[in-house]
Amino acid sequence: MGVSLFADQERRISVLLPLPLSGVYDYALPPAMTVNEGDFVVVPLGSRERIGVVWAIDPPENDLPFEKLKCVQDALNQPPIPEASRKFVDWVARYTLQPAGSILKMVMSVPGALKDPAPKVAYIKKSSPLPDGLKITKARQNVLDFMEGMIPMAASDIAREAGVGTSVVKGLVDLGLLEPVQIHDPSPFGEPDWQRDGYKLAEQQEKAADDLVAKTQKAGTKDGFSVTLLDGVPGSGKTEVYFEAVAKALSCNKQVLVLLPEIALSSQWLNRFKTRFGTEPAVWHSDIGQARRKQTWRAVVRGQAKVVIGARSALFLPFRDLGLIVVDEEHDASFKQEEGVIYNGRDMAVVRAQMGHLPVVLASATPSLETAVNSWEGRYDNLHMPARHADVPLPCVITIDLRLDKPERQKWLSPSLITAIKETVARGEQVMLYLNRRGYAPLTLCRSCGHRLQCPNCTSWLVEHRKAGKLQCHHCGYFTRPPRTCPSCESENNFAACGPGVERLAEEVEETFPELRTIVAASDTVTSPAQAAELVAKIENHEVDLLIGTQMVAKGYHFPMLTLVGVVDADLGLSGGDLRASERTYQLLYQVAGRAGRGNKPGTVMLQTFMPDHPVMKALKSGLRDRFLQTEAEARRGAGMPPFGRLCALIVSGEDEVLVDDAANALGRNAPHGPGLLALGPAPAPLSMIRGRHRRRLLLKTDKNIPIQAIVKDWLGRTNISNAVRVQVDIDPYSFL
Known part of the structure; x- marks a missing residue:
């Protein structure tokens, strides 16, 4: 047996690879190579080379002798993944029962970003005098005059600014009057100006902002971690309040992450940010192009992207020096990732803040029950803003009993709502009809x-x-x-x-109100930030009388002339026995209602329902939100359901229905039993086939103090499952489809 060249040095490192593997792999480090934890390295894996991250240096000895270790091939000249991000990877892996490599893959989601882009060629003016006898045309002189004292510029930029063709610039290069130099692209993101004057805050806003600013000041210290619920009614100015904390983080040279639902459609938020800080933030979501993703990832790890607004996946970006996290609309179900590594972005944001010793702000007008209970029990701070800015009154909520106030046959608008639409438009105001169904x-x-x-x-x-x-x-x-x-x-x-879907509703509106200017906003009609910005501009400029929308228009938007909101089917979402059906319906309808009367004109909300006595409808009509939440909490507490108990779902799926049933039945036979444990299933999922894969579900319910991950890990380990079958683990499930 040969002896490793590095055996006398006895140096080994552990490398985590962005693959669904069970753990780290040990490698030998060549004597001339120096690495630190978090560095990117190239290592052999089988017959291929892979890029991984140094997870530990000189780890404890394991069963593999040093002389059998393969060598690290190269160390990349890139900033390391910070310690807080590495801790976050390990924590999420343990919590979700997924391989740490799968979590690292989310951090290294843009492998091409690890390769620096090739430098570009630019030109500067040579300082030497012109050669004797050289004829200088007017066009050439324009270029030389323009380039006097200028920084290096691309040929096309020089030609544009000097008002000449690129052939003139190339001619000067050939003559040696312009000298080529290589430059690297600067960061594409502007530096936010935290010193710009912000919005004039009212007293309740100023108190909340002062609290968040003081907490942000502590970011990075041993007392830096905190969780604050920013609980304000729609129109209370929550965004402007947490902008003050963003400004404080920037003044301390820290980075900021703001998570928003429907990030690709948040044009109004982006405009407000630019007004406040003078530049747009970096944006991170699945619809941005690959080149921009590379630029953004590199700017984040280098600390050049100071503020990132993103979807839930932005949590896994390797921020160099994160100082504040904001989760806006923290209750929103879209923060829950339902495929691959299943996690809740809101909950993981709290963990990421804890890893980095920094504050996290959870902003909402309708807090999730989990967040509300944490606030009631003192684990989270609560900043309550019960009034709209400038004391604008909250809208009046009216329920329309569809059993009595019936629409015409094959129609969906009640006589009362039709009358209200006519009166609202006659006053020169705008209307929104809400129906959470796409299509016709x-x-x-x-x-x-x-x-x-x-x-x-x-x-x-x-x-x-x-x-x-x-x-x-x-x-x-x-x-x-x-x-x-x-x-x-x-x-x-x-x-x-x-x-009805929104298209069919639009058809009815056109028949009933042919004179109205109507527009439909759904995720299949508004698919990009540019389209969202165009929609917002039309409504703000009063080019639209009536907006028909799905839940994408239910949150965040501010239209001062919109005074009437009609909810076409308020009962949608209450059926099906979902654990959170009432809570989610209330949150969504409350958010929709909050679009009405945000300017200086009073707002009205009309809820069409067959169940006007349902607790959700009563709570919306009375405005007693906290009483509704407390009633929901008591019902959950009595049933031992989250947040007072724990749930874990196992979703068994595969193309072969027999193999799926065999695996699900095997899991059912091996289900854990004991005090505080209840296993349910297997049973066909409500959607028993998706994308050609048959699906079965099992559910484990435990007392809150029982370590559910350890039980599920043992459960899976005791069950033989075919490789043709996939078992997804969903800790704290939100969807039961």
């Missing part, structure tokens, strides 16, 4: 035999999108053209659209 109709069936058009890959109905001329599955994306013939009974042209 959620179901299409055959009038002859009752056959329902279903997705071939999922157990879900195909949604008609009439404008696009297609039927689409909103789970897997499958679409097809509407058939002429029923696949069951072969009758022709006999399909009926059942129920």
